[in-house]
Amino acid sequence: MGPITYFQGAILGLLQGVTELFPVSSLGHSVILPRLVGWNIHQNDAYFLTFLVATHIATALVLLGFFWRDWWRILKGLGRSLRDREIADPDARLGWLIVVGSIPAGILGLTLESALRRVFASAESAAIFLALNGVLLFGAEMLRRRAPQTSDDDDTRIARTVSWRGAFTVGAAQAIALVPGFSRSGASMGGGLLVGLSHKDAARFAFLLATPIILAAGILKLPELAGPQGNGVRGPAAVGAACAAVTAWISVRFLMRYFETQTLTPFAVYCLCAGTACAIYFAV
Amino acid sequence: MAQYRKQLVWLAIVLGVLLIVVAAIYWAEPARSLPSFFPGHENGSTHHHVKHGIAAFLVGLACFAFAWFNTGPKKTAAA
Numbered sequence: 001m002g003p004i005t006y007f008q009g010a011i012l013g014l015l016q017g018v019t020e021l022f023p024v025s026s027l028g029h030s031v032i033l034p035r036l037v038g039w040n041i042h043q044n045d046a047y048f049l050t051f052l053v054a055t056h057i058a059t060a061l062v063l064l065g066f067f068w069r070d071w072w073r074i075l076k077g078l079g080r081s082l083r084d085r086e087i088a089d090p091d092a093r094l095g096w097l098i099v100v101g102s103i104p105a106g107i108l109g110l111t112l113e114s115a116l117r118r119v120f121a122s123a124e125s126a127a128i129f130l131a132l133n134g135v136l137l138f139g140a141e142m143l144r145r146r147a148p149q150t151s152d153d154d155d156t157r158i159a160r161t162v163s164w165r166g167a168f169t170v171g172a173a174q175a176i177a178l179v180p181g182f183s184r185s186g187a188s189m190g191g192g193l194l195v196g197l198s199h200k201d202a203a204r205f206a207f208l209l210a211t212p213i214i215l216a217a218g219i220l221k222l223p224e225l226a227g228p229q230g231n232g233v234r235g236p237a238a239v240g241a242a243c244a245a246v247t248a249w250i251s252v253r254f255l256m257r258y259f260e261t262q263t264l265t266p267f268a269v270y271c272l273c274a275g276t277a278c279a280i281y282f283a284v
Numbered sequence: 285m286a287q288y289r290k291q292l293v294w295l296a297i298v299l300g301v302l303l304i305v306v307a308a309i310y311w312a313e314p315a316r317s318l319p320s321f322f323p324g325h326e327n328g329s330t331h332h333h334v335k336h337g338i339a340a341f342l343v344g345l346a347c348f349a350f351a352w353f354n355t356g357p358k359k360t361a362a363a
Contacts, residue, residue, distance in 0.1 A: 085356025103346055110335040111323070220335070 003047045008039060009236030010243050016055040017062075017247030020214070021207070021255060023186030023267045025133055028126045031180045032278055035123035043180065044121045047233045050224050054237035055244040057218035062248040063211040070155055070208065074098070090152075090159035094208075097162055101171030101188075101209045108175035109217065116178045124282045129181025131275030136182070137268035140190030158201050166195035171209060181275065184210060189264060199259040207252060289354060296351040303344030310337030 004012070012030060019026035027043070030052070034041040041048055064071060077091030078099075087093050120129070152160065162170070170191035177184030185206050192202025224230060225237065309318065315329035324333040 082352070085353055087353065099346070099349075103342065106342060107339045110339040113335075220338075 004236040009240040013240030013243030014247050017244035020059045021251040023183045025183040028130045028181035031126040032123050050230050050233050051237045053221040053225050054241040058241035058245040059248045060215035066252050090156040094159040097167040101167040104172035105174040126180040127278035133182050134268045134272030137264045140193050144193035145196040158205050203259040293351045293354045296347040300344045300347030303340045307337040307341035
């Protein structure tokens with residue numbers, strides 16, 4: 001039997017698909033759950049990192065598929081802007097906002113990921129940071145600015161509302177998710193609210209911003225899945241990836257509707273309660 | 285203002301070239317052979333800091349993109 005069973009792969013995949021997109025920390029949950037149910041899986045084990053590569057790529061491909069029309073427009077806009085040497089239309093501007101937002105997240109991720117993972121590897125710290133993630137979401141709700149009411153389409157509205165500095169800040173905020181317990185989507189949605197986006201637009205911008213980062217991180221580690229490190233994990237990883245894809249698709253559909261009318265507050269309450277409860281449980 | 289912008293463009297180009305060179309050094313040299321002021325330098329280590337190289341390369345590209353947009357033909361506003 002491999003280090004991860006097919007059943008564990010399926011459960012972790014289902015969990016990954018949901019928690020990567022809900023603002024509740026996928027890494028935190030994938031650290032806490034094995035400890036809660038007594039599985040001998042640790043986030044610093046090489047095979048587990050290899051497993052996560054597959055589920056992350058699946059999630060990124062789902063996001064790419066869900067927003068493929070937006071990405072097509074954005075890519076055409078980027079091409080037009082490079083040709084004309086001018087960022088003239090909203091699609092081009094949104095594309096460059098995503099580039100600007102991806103730079104701090106990418107650099108911090110590339111340079112700090114291993115070190116942070118080593119330092120904050122335990123389920124205890126993940127539980128505490130999950131509770132703090134709740135505080136962060138509460139804070140974003142309290143400090144959010146009123147979003148402008150316009151008749152523009154979603155992407156145009158985002159492109160007009162977010163400044164270059166705002167995109168950089170939201171991108172940098174994503175890097176907090178390198179610490180298990182903090183949520184990437186939560187940080188970028190919270191950042192989006194602080195720069196004046198509505199909940200729906202903040203979620204949309206967070207998902208667009210997350211796609212290249214998650215995909216690049218997955219592709220960068222793909223050789224590990226194909227190499228000897230992937231021995232005994234590829235089967236469960238494939239099952240996990242399929243499960244992650246299904247729940248990621250359901251999650252993104254749900255969240256895009258949910259944030260038309262609702263806020264981050266329920267997720268903040270969940271993170272605060274679940275994180276505190278787990279921290280107490282692990283401590284006693 | 286135009287002079288300031290021109291200086292900024294030159295700075296971006298120089299920085300871009302430097303960062304691409306830094307990226308190449310990260311990819312080519314093991315950690316023990318990196319200059320001691322480079323993040324990741326480690327005596328005796330044979331590890332290649334590929335990710336540091338990617339980060340430097342991407343920021344270099346961003347510098348070039350900044351210079352590209354700021355040296356484009358000026359558009360006149362429609363009457």
